[in-house]
Amino acid sequence: MADPQNTIVSLEGVGRVYGTHIKTRVLTDINISIQRGEFAAIVGPSGSGKSTLLNLIGALDKPTEGTVRIGGNTLQGLDDDGLASLRRKFVGFIFQFHYLLPDFSALENVVMPYAIVNGTPTSEQMKQGKNLLDRVGLKDKMKNRTTDLSGGEQQRVAIARALAGSKPLVLADEPTGNLDTENGNEIFGLMRQFNKDENITFLLVTHDPRLAAFTDRIISIVDGRVAGDNIVSKPA
Numbered sequence: 397m398a399d400p401q402n403t404i405v406s407l408e409g410v411g412r413v414y415g416t417h418i419k420t421r422v423l424t425d426i427n428i429s430i431q432r433g434e435f436a437a438i439v440g441p442s443g444s445g446k447s448t449l450l451n452l453i454g455a456l457d458k459p460t461e462g463t464v465r466i467g468g469n470t471l472q473g474l475d476d477d478g479l480a481s482l483r484r485k486f487v488g489f490i491f492q493f494h495y496l497l498p499d500f501s502a503l504e505n506v507v508m509p510y511a512i513v514n515g516t517p518t519s520e521q522m523k524q525g526k527n528l529l530d531r532v533g534l535k536d537k538m539k540n541r542t543t544d545l546s547g548g549e550q551q552r553v554a555i556a557r558a559l560a561g562s563k564p565l566v567l568a569d570e571p572t573g574n575l576d577t578e579n580g581n582e583i584f585g586l587m588r589q590f591n592k593d594e595n596i597t598f599l600l601v602t603h604d605p606r607l608a609a610f611t612d613r614i615i616s617i618v619d620g621r622v623a624g625d626n627i628v629s630k631p632a
């Protein structure tokens with residue numbers, strides 16, 4: 397049984413329909429509970445609704461039916477500011493394409509979320525940003541402009557940025573989809589490390605069955621419904 401104290405995200409009877417005149421149903425009756433510290437994969441065919449689901453879990457979008465709770469807060473009734481403040485507190489995002497700001501350094505990109513809230517990051521926040529970049533292996537490249545970094549390095553910056561502000565939940569939509577196998581493995585390994593070391597919850601959408609098999613839980617979405625939700629058995 398899921399322990400409600402330890403639940404970071406829960407979805408009950410969640411549906412999502414796009415459009416007002418022409419309606420497209422994308423998600424139907426989704427029931428998922430994610431505990432703190434989980435490291436889970438979301439898999440499924442293209443167009444099955446994985447990104448739509450991740451957007452709901454990350455408070456980027458609201459459901460048309462059902463209840464989404466993040467850290468005990470229900471999305472229903474929140475306006476855009478309310479959703480944004482929930483995201484700031486709980487959720488870091490990593491995407492297939494890193495969306496780093498090209499004219500800024502790696503470090504500036506990582507502390508940018510603070511700058512948006514406070515104007516300028518505090519020295520404590522700068523310290524945290526440097527520490528995160530150090531931990532993703534970019535100690536010597538903090539001052540480099542992100543356009544001068546390799547694809548794998550850019551994705552490392554994106555991981556550090558997602559974790560800045562001590563977010564307990566990181567949502568990653570195809571984080572290795574644009575990388576070769578070696579860099580993909582390293583990015584995956586880094587996320588796993590943060591999960592183990594700091595109990596950070598990760599939910600990753602991946603098309604790669606090999607990577608999914610290295611997570612602890614595989615949630616499979618087909619035609620907008622949960623078609624499978626299985627704990628991955630580990631070799632003894």
Ligand SMILES: Nc1ncnc2c1ncn2[C@@H]1O[C@H](COP(=O)(O)OP(=O)(O)OP(=O)(O)O)[C@@H](O)[C@H]1O
Nearest residue numbers: 414415420422440441442443444445446447448449
């Ligand atoms: N804003 C939108 N308006 C209308 N339809 C949308 C919108 N966003 C997504 N859809 C539709 O919802 C369905 C699910 O899209 P979604 O992006 O969630 O799929 P996905 O599983 O992430 O696919 P992929 O693996 O290709 O990224 C698709 O049919 C898509 O066309």
Ligand SMILES: [Mg+2]
Nearest residue numbers: 446447448569
């Ligand atoms: Mg998608």
